[in-house]
Amino acid sequence: MNNIMDFIDKYLTRLSLPKVGVTDLVEIAILAVLVYQIMLWIKNTRAWMLLKGIVVLGVFILLAYIFNMNTILWIASKTINVAIIAVVIVFQPELRKALEQLGRRNFLSAIFAFDNSKEGTERFSDRTVNEIVKAVYEMSKVKTGALIVVEQNIMLNEYERTGIQLDSLLSSQLLINIFEHNTPLHDGAIIVRGNRIVSATCYLPLSDSMSLGKELGTRHRAAVGISEATDSLTIVVSEETGKVSIAIGGELIRNIEAEVLKKYLVSIQNKSMDFKRFRLWRGRAKNEKNADK
Numbered sequence: 163m164n165n166i167m168d169f170i171d172k173y174l175t176r177l178s179l180p181k182v183g184v185t186d187l188v189e190i191a192i193l194a195v196l197v198y199q200i201m202l203w204i205k206n207t208r209a210w211m212l213l214k215g216i217v218v219l220g221v222f223i224l225l226a227y228i229f230n231m232n233t234i235l236w237i238a239s240k241t242i243n244v245a246i247i248a249v250v251i252v253f254q255p256e257l258r259k260a261l262e263q264l265g266r267r268n269f270l271s272a273i274f275a276f277d278n279s280k281e282g283t284e285r286f287s288d289r290t291v292n293e294i295v296k297a298v299y300e301m302s303k304v305k306t307g308a309l310i311v312v313e314q315n316i317m318l319n320e321y322e323r324t325g326i327q328l329d330s331l332l333s334s335q336l337l338i339n340i341f342e343h344n345t346p347l348h349d350g351a352i353i354v355r356g357n358r359i360v361s362a363t364c365y366l367p368l369s370d371s372m373s374l375g376k377e378l379g380t381r382h383r384a385a386v387g388i389s390e391a392t393d394s395l396t397i398v399v400s401e402e403t404g405k406v407s408i409a410i411g412g413e414l415i416r417n418i419e420a421e422v423l424k425k426y427l428v429s430i431q432n433k434s435m436d437f438k439r440f441r442l443w444r445g446r447a448k449n450e451k452n453a454d455k
């Protein structure tokens with residue numbers, strides 16, 4: 163008993179709870195979000211394989227340390243700096259993508275108001291929404307594969323240049339015609355800007371996300387790839403199943419109905435949503451409150 167009392171006296175009486183302020187709580191929250199995002203990033207990219215490799219190497223070095231294998235330890239200590247640089251070079255595309263995504267996050271644009279050039283103007287008309295939905299489900303019925311990228315704030319010029327320039331008013335007939343098998347324009351993606359199809363047969367970056375099912379081929383990977391690199395909304399019609407999916411923000415939403423597709427298109431149709439977000443952040447406008455009453 164005396165021993166326990168001595169222990170408490172010696173170590174525990176000096177213990178005191180640190181003061182936790184608001185800044186500490188905010189810091190903890192930021193770190194939690196950061197760690198979570200890094201874990202997600204590791205899981206969804208090749209970094210997961212790398213992490214496994216590092217664990218195996220770590221175990222190997224630990225064994226070398228336990229058994230005093232000095233030459234192995236010396237080699238490990240000399241190569242560690244080179245290994246770090248090699249990892250940065252190997253993961254350059256993933257790191258670039260992660261930084262690009264960070265820049266695209268809505269909270270940044272909401273606070274700093276980047277990319278506001280197109281705000282306040284309608285992106286495309288109701289007619290365009292209806293024509294896209296009509297064409298997509300007609301192609302879905304007959305299992306015609308299609309890949310339609312709808313541009314938002316981030317300009318898709320880089321991808322537009324990989325295809326054949328069109329600049330044609332969008333209509334359901336034109337969409338169906340473009341994706342008709344064995345026609346010169348059916349391969350690859352089309353890019354929609356406003357009410358116009360600007361380019362066809364465009365080549366999109368392929369996603370290397372591990373979360374995509376093995377049954378999905380390159381058309382779906384390309385849709386997710388462009389949604390990781392930009393803020394576009396991409397519609398995919400599967401040639402195999404006729405199912406319609408959309409890719410946005412690096413996510414693939416599979417097998418959606420016409421109503422859902424229409425809702426997504428309407429939600430990006432114009433920037434009134436962004437204005438609402440701004441108002442939420444700065445407090446809601448008076449007239450909006452009155453309208454709610």
Ligand SMILES: Nc1ncnc2c1ncn2[C@@H]1O[C@H](COP(=O)(O)OP(=O)(O)OP(=O)(O)O)[C@@H](O)[C@H]1O
Nearest residue numbers: 307349350351365366379380381382384400401402
């Ligand atoms: N990087 C790319 N950019 C644009 N289009 C692409 C790209 N890769 C493939 N495609 C399009 O996808 C077609 C191949 O689709 P694939 O069968 O591999 O995909 P999938 O996801 O299984 O779709 P589906 O269900 O329609 O078969 C190509 O003919 C081409 O039109």
